[in-house]
Amino acid sequence: MENVFDYEDIQLIPAKCVVTSRSECETSVTLGNHTFKLPVVPANMQTIIDDRIATTLAEHGYFYVMHRFEPETRKAFISNMHERDLIASISVGVKEEEYSFIQELKEEDTIPEYITIDIAHGHSNPVIEMIQHIKALLPDTFVIAGNVGTPEAVRELENAGADATKVGIGPGKVCITKVKTGFGTGGWQLAALRWCAKAASKPVIADGGIRTHGDIAKSIRFGASMVMIGSLFAGHEESPGETVEQDGKLYKEYFGSASEFQKGEKKNVEGKKMYVEHKGELHDTLVEMEQDLQSAISYAGGTNIDAIRHVDYVVVKNSIFNGDKVY
C-alpha cells in the first residue's frame, strides 16, 4: 500500500469561490431514500446516543443510528419512531438471537428504514449471512455493514447485498484494537478510506478518527458519503455518559463499545473509557459543524457537498498543526 497518510497529513486546496455568502452552500446528503441535513452521524455507542437524542436528530432532519446494547428495547423504539412519523435506524449484531429478531420484525411488520450491522471485524461470513438474512426478509430496509478496512471486504459485503459499508478498524478515540492486536486502520484511516472507496460501488461511511470539523470535508474528498463520529459528539449536555466534576470543571464519560464498561466483563476488551470536557448543547455543535462544512464547500469552489469530492490536495506530513493544539 503506497501513499499512506491520515487526516493531519492532508490539506485541501482552495478553488475559486462561486458564492457571496457561505449560507448559500448546501450541506445535505442523500443516503438511501432519505436526505439528511449533514453527511455526519453520531456513533452508535451507548455514551453517544440514546432514544431521546435519536428522536431529536430525526425530528431535525439529521441521520442517526441507534446502538444495539439494549436489544430488548429495539422493537418499541422502531414503533415509537414510526408513531411520530420519523425514520427508524437501528443496529444489530450477528449472534443467533439476531436472526429471530429480524424474523419478528418482519412478522410484526415493524420494519426499520435503516439497519446497521455493527461488528468489530466485519469482513466475515457471519456478517455476510446477516446481510443476506436481512435483505431476504426486509428487502426495503437500507443495510449498512461493517466495520471493514480493505477493498476486498467492501466488495464482498456489497456483493452480499449491503447498501453501504462502514470503513474503520481501530482509528477511534477510545479504541485500543490497534495496540491490543496490531491490526487496523488507525494512523492511516484517511488513506484506508480512499483505498476502500475506490473499490466501492455503493456509499461508504468513514468511521472513527475524526478529530476536527475539517476532517469531515477531508473524508468526503477521499470518498465518504457519510462520516460516523464518536468523540466529537461525546460530552454534550444531552450525552448519555455519566457527568463528573473535577476542580470545578465538568466532564462526561465516553467509553468504547468493546470496553469492559460496555461489556460488564474483562473479556476480549478492545476499548477504553475516557472523560471529555463538557461541551454544552448538542444543537450548538451541529450548527457549528454545518457552518464549517458550508465554509469548506465555499473553499472547494462549489455550492454543495459534491464540490469537495473533486478538489486538489497536498500531503503535508504531520505538519498542519505546527505543534498547535487542535483547539
Ligand SMILES: NC(=O)C1=CN([C@@H]2O[C@H](COP(=O)(O)OP(=O)(O)OC[C@H]3O[C@@H](n4cnc5c(N)ncnc54)[C@H](OP(=O)(O)O)[C@@H]3O)[C@@H](O)[C@H]2O)C=CC1
Ligand atoms: N470499529 C472498530 O474498530 C471496532 C469496533 N468495536 C465495537 O465494539 C462492539 C463489539 O464488537 P464485536 O466484539 O464484534 O461484537 P460482539 O461482541 O457482538 O461479537 C460478535 C460476534 O463476533 C465474534 N467476534 C468478535 N470479534 C471477532 C473476531 N475478531 N474474529 C472472529 N469473531 C469475532 C464474537 O465472538 P467472540 O467474542 O467469542 O470472539 C461474536 O460471536 C461493536 O459495537 C463494535 O462496533 C470493537 C472493536 C473494534
Ligand SMILES: Nc1nc2c(ncn2[C@@H]2O[C@H](COP(=O)(O)O)[C@@H](O)[C@H]2O)c(=O)[nH]1
Ligand atoms: N476498537 C474499538 N473501536 C470502537 C470501540 N467502540 C467504538 N469504536 C469505534 O470508534 C468509533 C468512534 O470513533 P471516534 O474517533 O469518532 O471517537 C465508533 O463509531 C466505532 O467504530 C471499541 O471499544 N473499540
